Amino acid sequence: MNDRRVAILGGGLYRPGRVRYDNAEEGVAMAYRSMLDDFPNLDPKDIEFVQSSYFSDHLNQQLCMAWIVQDYIGQHRKGGYRIEAGGSTPIDALINAYFLIKSGQFDLILLAGWEWMSEVDTATTNEFIASASDTDWDFTVGGFYNGYYAALETRHMQLYGETIEDLGRIAVKNRNNAVHNPFSQWRAEHGTGYVSLDDYYKDRIIAWPYRRWNCALISEGACCLLMGSEKVAKRLTNNPMWIDGVGLGTDSMRPGDRLVDWAYHGVYKAEEKRYPKNIEKPITPYPEMANFGFAREAAKQAYAQAGISNPLKELDVAELFAPYDGVELCLYEDLMFCPRGEGKTLIREGVVERGGELPCQLSGGLTAFTHPVGATSLLQTLFLYWQLAGLIRKKLGDPTLQVKKAKKAITTGHGGTGCQGGVIIYSKD
Amino acid sequence: MADEAKIIEDKATPIKKEWEEYARKGNWTVKGYEIVRALSGPGRIEKSKEEDFMVIYRPHGVLYHHSYGLVSKFFKGLIDKQLFGTKCPECKTVYCPPRVHCWNPKCRVAETKWIELPLKGKVHTFSVMLFSADAFLEMLPFVLGYVQIDGADTALPIQIVTAPTDVFVGQKVRIKFREDRKGDLMDIYAVPAKGQTIPENSCLHKNNKNIEHLNRDLENTYAFLNKRFGIKKEDVERRWKAK
Numbered sequence: 228m229n230d231r232r233v234a235i236l237g238g239g240l241y242r243p244g245r246v247r248y249d250n251a252e253e254g255v256a257m258a259y260r261s262m263l264d265d266f267p268n269l270d271p272k273d274i275e276f277v278q279s280s281y282f283s284d285h286l287n288q289q290l291c292m293a294w295i296v297q298d299y300i301g302q303h304r305k306g307g308y309r310i311e312a313g314g315s316t317p318i319d320a321l322i323n324a325y326f327l328i329k330s331g332q333f334d335l336i337l338l339a340g341w342e343w344m345s346e347v348d349t350a351t352t353n354e355f356i357a358s359a360s361d362t363d364w365d366f367t368v369g370g371f372y373n374g375y376y377a378a379l380e381t382r383h384m385q386l387y388g389e390t391i392e393d394l395g396r397i398a399v400k401n402r403n404n405a406v407h408n409p410f411s412q413w414r415a416e417h418g419t420g421y422v423s424l425d426d427y428y429k430d431r432i433i434a435w436p437y438r439r440w441n442c443a444l445i446s447e448g449a450c451c452l453l454m455g456s457e458k459v460a461k462r463l464t465n466n467p468m469w470i471d472g473v474g475l476g477t478d479s480m481r482p483g484d485r486l487v488d489w490a491y492h493g494v495y496k497a498e499e500k501r502y503p504k505n506i507e508k509p510i511t512p513y514p515e516m517a518n519f520g521f522a523r524e525a526a527k528q529a530y531a532q533a534g535i536s537n538p539l540k541e542l543d544v545a546e547l548f549a550p551y552d553g554v555e556l557c558l559y560e561d562l563m564f565c566p567r568g569e570g571k572t573l574i575r576e577g578v579v580e581r582g583g584e585l586p587c588q589l590s591g592g593l594t595a596f597t598h599p600v601g602a603t604s605l606l607q608t609l610f611l612y613w614q615l616a617g618l619i620r621k622k623l624g625d626p627t628l629q630v631k632k633a634k635k636a637i638t639t640g641h642g643g644t645g646c647q648g649g650v651i652i653y654s655k656d
Numbered sequence: 657m658a659d660e661a662k663i664i665e666d667k668a669t670p671i672k673k674e675w676e677e678y679a680r681k682g683n684w685t686v687k688g689y690e691i692v693r694a695l696s697g698p699g700r701i702e703k704s705k706e707e708d709f710m711v712i713y714r715p716h717g718v719l720y721h722h723s724y725g726l727v728s729k730f731f732k733g734l735i736d737k738q739l740f741g742t743k744c745p746e747c748k749t750v751y752c753p754p755r756v757h758c759w760n761p762k763c764r765v766a767e768t769k770w771i772e773l774p775l776k777g778k779v780h781t782f783s784v785m786l787f788s789a790d791a792f793l794e795m796l797p798f799v800l801g802y803v804q805i806d807g808a809d810t811a812l813p814i815q816i817v818t819a820p821t822d823v824f825v826g827q828k829v830r831i832k833f834r835e836d837r838k839g840d841l842m843d844i845y846a847v848p849a850k851g852q853t854i855p856e857n858s859c860l861h862k863n864n865k866n867i868e869h870l871n872r873d874l875e876n877t878y879a880f881l882n883k884r885f886g887i888k889k890e891d892v893e894r895r896w897k898a899k
Contacts, residue, residue: 239698240698241698242697242698242699242700242701242704244695246694247694247695248692248694248695248696248707248709248711249696249697249707249709254698257697257698258698260698261698261699288684288714288716350789350790350793351790353789354789354790354791357789363722363724363727363840364753364813364841365813367813367840367841367842368800368813368814368815368841368842369785369788369792369800369813371788371789373783373785373787373788374783374785374788374800375783375800377783377784377785377800378781378782378783378800378801378802379781381781381782381783381825381859381860382780382781382825384859385781385825385857385858385859388859390863391863391865391866391869409700409701410700415701428865428869431786431873431876432784432786432869432870432873433785433786433787434783434784434785434786434787434800435783435784435786435820435860435866435870436783436859436860436866437783481753481810481813482802482811483753483780483802483810483811483812483813484751484753484759484810484811486780486804486809486810486811487749487751487809487810489747489749489759489760489761489762490759490761505857506825506826507826509780509804509809510749510809516780516781516802516811624700
C-alpha cells in the first residue's frame with residue numbers, strides 16, 4: 228500500500244425526516260450548500276469526481292438518479308458514478324472514494340448520499356427493501372427485513388443469553404442520545420424528554436424479539452462530504468479526519484445457508500470454540516445465523532491497517548450501522564470490542580453509553596437518528612467528523628454528545644442480512 | 657437442436673389476461689395530485705420555512721415472468737407434494753434450499769445430485785410476526801421460521817403454524833403441503849411434532865415477561881385483524897388448533 232493519506236475534510240446535511248417534500252436533488256443541493264459554507268476557500272470547480280450513493284431505483288420510479296443530482300449541483304462534465312449495494316451502499320461509496328484518492332487518480336472528491344423512501348406507502352417501502360433479500364426464497368415467506376433480522380437475533384439470544392431487557396437498554400440509550408441531536412427523527416417526532424425501560428416495554432412488538440423502537444427508521448434525507456488527499460487537506464481545513472484503515476467483507480445471501488458456511492469454515496477458530504456446549508452445533512459454528520462474519524472480516528483488515536490491537540481501549544467513539552438493536556449488540560462482538568457472547572455485558576455495564584469507555588450511536592443511530600439508506604453512513608461519518616473536530620456544540624447547539632478528546636473513531640456499514648459490508652477507522656492528528 | 661424454448665406445461669395463460677391488464681393499467685401517467693404545505697430546507701426544524709409542494713400520483717404495475725432456473729425441480733416438487741434437496745458428490749453437503757452447484761471452495765463448483773428429503777425437521781431459529789408486508793397481513797400473527805430439514809445441512813425459510821407462544825429453538829416440526837399450491841415456499845408450512853415440552857432454556861420462555869408482553873401485543877394484532885378484515889381471534893386460533 229502506498230503512503231498517500233486520505234481525509235474527510237468536512238460536510239453538510241439536509242435534515243432527514245419520515246417524509247420530506249423538497250425532492251432528492253434539492254435535498255442534496257441544500258446539503259452541498261451547507262457543506263460549501265464550511266469551505267470558503269473551496270472553488271467548486273476544483274472537485275475532480277462525484278461519488279454518488281443511493282440504493283433504490285424502485286422507490287422513486289427513476290433509474291440513474293445520480294445523473295440528475297450531479298448536473299443539478301453543476302458538478303457534471305467531470306467523472307462520477309453511483310455505488311449500489313442495499314444498506315451497504317454508503318459505506319461502499321466512502322471506501323470506493325477512498326480507493327480513488329489513495330490510488331493517486333484524484334485528490335478531491337465530493338460524496339453525495341441520499342434516499343427518498345416515502346413515495347410509496349410504508350408496506351410497499353418495506354417490500355421494495357425486502358426485494359434485496361433472495362426473492363425466490365426468503366422474501367416469499369416473510370416479505371420484510373424485520374422478520375429476518377428478528378430471527379437472527381432469536382438465534383443469538385438462544386446461544387448467548389442476552390435478554391429483552393438488554394435490547395431495551397440499547398433502544399433507550401439510542402433515544403436518550405438522539406434527544407440531544409436536533410437533526411434526529413426521534414426528537415422531531417417525540418421531543419426532548421428522556422425515555423426509560425418501562426416506556427420501552429410499553430412499545431409494541433412487531434417481530435419478536437423486536438419492538439418498533441428496536442427497528443430502523445424510514446427516512447428521506449441527504450448528506451454531502453468532501454474527501455481529499457493530504458495535499459488538498461492542508462489547504463482546505465484545519466481539522467482533517469484521516470482514514471486510517473478500511474475493510475470489506477461479505478457473507479451468504481440467504482442467512483439459512485450459513486449453517487454450512489464453507490467460506491467461513493475454520494477461519495475464526497476462537498469464535499467457533501465459544502459455542503455453547505448444550506446446543507447442537509451446525510457444521511460451521513461461526514458466524515452461523517447468530518453473528519456477522521462480514522464485520523469480523525472487514526474489521527480485521529481495517530484494524531491491521533490502522534494499527535489497532537485493542538479496539539475497545541484504542542477507539543474513542545463508534546457510529547455503527549445497526550438497523551436493529553440486536554445487530555448493535557452482535558457488532559460489539561464481531562468488531563472485537565469483546566469476545567463472542569459478551570455483547571450483553573457491554574450494554575449492561577454502560578461501556579457503550581454516553582460517558583462510557585466506547586460510546587456507540589451518540590447520534591441515535593439508524594433507529595433514533597435516521598436511515599435514509601444511501602446517506603446513512605455519510606451522516607454517521609459527518610457526525611464522527613464533528614466529534615473529532617470538537618464541533619458538536621457548534622453544529623448541534625448542545626454540547627452533551629461531545630466526547631472529550633476523541634481521537635479515533637469507527638464506523639461500519641452493511642446490507643441485506645449482513646450479506647455485504649465494510650468498516651472504516653478514522654483519526655485526527 | 658435449435659436454441660428455442662417451448663412451453664410443455666401451461667398454468668399461466670388463464671391468469672395472464674387478468675394480470676397483464678392490471679399491469680398495463682398503471683402506465684406511468686399521472687392520475688391525480690395534491691398540493692401539500694410542508695417544511696422545506698436543510699437545517700433544524702426551528703429554522704425551516706413552509707412551502708407548497710405538488711405531489712403527483714403515478715401508478716406503475718408490472719407482471720414478471722421469471723425462470724427458477726436449474727432449481728425448478730424443487731418448486732415443481734412442491735406442486736407434486738415432494739421436498740427435494742441437493743447433495744454434493746464431493747463433500748457430501750446436503751443443501752435445502754438446493755444449490756445446483758456446490759459452494760464449498762474445495763469442490764470447485766461441482767454439480768450436485770438431487771435427493772428427496774423427509775417431511776420433517778427442527779427449528780433453527782424463528783421470529784413471531786405481529787406485523788408484516790401487505791401480502792402477509794391476513795396471515796398475521798405467524799411464525800417465520802428457519803427450519804433445518806432432517807438430513808440437510810442448511811436451513812429453509814418457512815412459516816410455522818403454531819400458537820405463537822409455543823415455538824422454541826430446537827423444536828421438531830413436520831412439513832405439510834397447502835391445498836392450493838402455486839410453486840413457491842408458501843406451498844409448504846411446518847407444524848410442531850406432537851409430544852414435546854418447552855425446554856427450560858428457551859429464550860422466549862425463560863422470562864415470564866416475554867410471554868406476558870407477547871400475549872398483550874397479540875391481542876392488539878387480533879383487534880387489527882378484526883377491524884381491517886373482520887377476522888376473529890377464534891378464526892385465527894383455529895389455524896393451529898386444527899393441526
